[in-house]
Amino acid sequence: MNKITLTACPECDLLLxxxxxxxxxxxxxxxxxxxxxxxxxxxxxxxxxLSIAGLILxxxxxxxxxxxxxxxxxxxxxxxxxxxxxxxxxxxxxxAVLVFLSSILFPLLNIILSLLISAHLYFNKPNRxxxxxxxxxxxxxxxxxxxxxxxxxxxxxxxxxSTSELxxxxxxxxxxxxLIVTGMLTSxxxxxxxxxxxxxxxx
Amino acid sequence: xxxxxxxxxxxxxxxxxxxxxxxxxxxxxxxxxxxxxxHPRLPNSFQRTAALLLSAFCLYxxxxxxxxxxxxxxxxxxxxxxxxxxxxxxxxxxxxxxLLVLVASILVPLLKLLGISLLLLNVHYRWQAHAKxxxxxxxxIAFVGRWSMLDIFMISILVSLVDMGGVAQVIAGPAATAFAxxxxxxxxxxxxxxxxxxxxxxx
Numbered sequence: 001m002n003k004i005t006l007t008a009c010p011e012c013d014l015l016l017x018x019x020x021x022x023x024x025x026x027x028x029x030x031x032x033x034x035x036x037x038x039x040x041x042x043x044x045x046x047x048x049x050l051s052i053a054g055l056i057l058x059x060x061x062x063x064x065x066x067x068x069x070x071x072x073x074x075x076x077x078x079x080x081x082x083x084x085x086x087x088x089x090x091x092x093x094x095x096a097v098l099v100f101l102s103s104i105l106f107p108l109l110n111i112i113l114s115l116l117i118s119a120h121l122y123f124n125k126p127n128r129x130x131x132x133x134x135x136x137x138x139x140x141x142x143x144x145x146x147x148x149x150x151x152x153x154x155x156x157x158x159x160x161x162s163t164s165e166l167x168x169x170x171x172x173x174x175x176x177x178x179l180i181v182t183g184m185l186t187s188x189x190x191x192x193x194x195x196x197x198x199x200x201x202x203x
Numbered sequence: 204x205x206x207x208x209x210x211x212x213x214x215x216x217x218x219x220x221x222x223x224x225x226x227x228x229x230x231x232x233x234x235x236x237x238x239x240x241x242h243p244r245l246p247n248s249f250q251r252t253a254a255l256l257l258s259a260f261c262l263y264x265x266x267x268x269x270x271x272x273x274x275x276x277x278x279x280x281x282x283x284x285x286x287x288x289x290x291x292x293x294x295x296x297x298x299x300x301x302l303l304v305l306v307a308s309i310l311v312p313l314l315k316l317l318g319i320s321l322l323l324l325n326v327h328y329r330w331q332a333h334a335k336x337x338x339x340x341x342x343x344i345a346f347v348g349r350w351s352m353l354d355i356f357m358i359s360i361l362v363s364l365v366d367m368g369g370v371a372q373v374i375a376g377p378a379a380t381a382f383a384x385x386x387x388x389x390x391x392x393x394x395x396x397x398x399x400x401x402x403x404x405x406x
Contacts, residue, residue, distance in 0.1 A: 004215070004223075004224045004225070004226070006210070006215070006224055007217075007222065007223075007224065008209070008210035008215065008217040008222075008224055010217065010219075010222060011338055011341075011342075011398045011399065012209070012334075012338065012398065012399055012401075012402040013209040013210050013211055013217065013399040013402060013403075014208075014209060014210070014402075015208055015209060015210045015213050015215065031335070031402075032334070032335055032338045032398075032402070033335060033338070033339070034338070034342075067360075067364065069364050069365070071365070071367060071370065071371055072367075072370055072371070074367045074370060074371075076364055076365075076366065076367070078360060078363045078364045082363040083356075083359035083360050083362065083363040084359065085363070086359070086362040086363035086366060087359055087362060087363075087375060090362065090374060090375055092375050092379060092380060094380050094383060094384070095355060095358075095359070095375065095379050095380055095383050096359075098352075098355065098383050098387065099355060099356065099359045102352065103356065131221065131236065131237035131238055132237075132238070134220075134221070134237070135220045135221070135237060135239060138220060142349065142390070142394070143349075145349050145352055145356075148349055148350055148352045148353055148356060149352075149356045151303070151307075151350075151353050151356075152352075152353050152354075152355075152356030152357040152359075152360060153356075153357075153360060154300075155300055155303065155304060155353065155357045156357045156360040156361050156364070158292075158297055158300045159292070159300075159357075159361065160361070160364065160365070162295060163276075163371070164371075191222075192222070195221045195222060195223070195236070195237075198221075198236070198237075199221075199223070199236050202236070
């Protein structure tokens with residue numbers, strides 16, 4: 001089978017000749033304006049480094065208290081887990097599962113998959129699961145919602161600030177750092193480059 | 204060089220996951236690079252999107268009429284709907300946060316429901332004008348969907364923090380499940396809609 005060198009726009013299916021983009025360029029579809037590729041500097045190395053940093057930050061962000069409140073002499077700390085558990089105890093199964101998936105499991109999977117893929121690409125090691133991992137990563141990406149959770153924390157703090165005393169825990173700083181790292185991770189991961197490398201490593 | 208022909212018209216199928224092109228004549232239904240299922244367009248895109256959208260419309264009503272949480276303070280319980288929570292924020296003088304919640308939990312879901320309906324009408328009646336603008340609208344809808352989870356995360360934080368028996372307690376209400384379902388269903392609806400259908404109808 002001869003190799004097909006053409007590409008197509010994912011949103012309007014226009015047949016295109018692949019362009020050689022350099023760092024700083026943006027390749028847009030000429031018909032619908034879809035951002036086809038935006039190469040980033042040292043994409044594989046950066047993704048590798050950032051996913052290690054993210055994995056380390058995952059532990060304090062998940063295990064240490066994010067915010068604590070004091071209300072009429074009662075004190076209480078909240079972690080990512082306690083929000084999920086409290087919803088479970090109130091028999092809000094669906095909401096609890098959704099919060100668990102989008103604030104704990106999918107961000108974790110996102111980082112682990114990025115780490116696995118970028119490590120294999122960095123060390124040039126073929127693996128027959130690479131394409132599966134990359135596919136899962138693309139599907140999970142949308143459902144990891146740490147930045148939305150952060151906004152939720154802010155709104156909850158504003159609501160509570162009038163009636164109770166708030167205390168920010170170390171977990172919150174780790175959470176903010178994790179948020180920044182995952183944001184940088186998403187922007188450094190050049191999907192077109194990753195797929196090309198996965199195709200090259202394919203036995 | 205750019206061709207105004209779509210990949211499908213030239214006999215190519217683009218893989219949804221890795222973006223590589225395959226010849227349509229090839230009998231194998233799997234992508235040679237990543238092993239994903241090959242479809243010229245997302246399978247049953249119109250029907251799936253319409254079904255998900257209809258379910259989301261139905262659940263939008265209980266999401267807004269039932270209480271999303273009940274705030275008990277010193278033994279007096281007070282159920283809040285989504286709009287009630289926003290009015291409470293305005294009354295306590297926190298207008299910017301109230302605007303944020305208004306946008307995230309009322310305007311975004313509503314505009315998403317209407318936007319996806321318009322996209323479906325566009326495809327069904329083969330509207331010719333402004334295909335590029337419709338694609339941009341699709342892109343915005345797919346991007347903003349996740350931010351509606353703000354209210355759900357805020358509730359999970361409040362429920363876990365404000366849990367002090369008779370003194371102060373927040374209990375999630377039935378609308379939380381309905382609202383979470385609306386967010387998830389509209390996200391799936393946006394994901395199952397194939398924007399290439401808009402371009403296929405252009406003459």
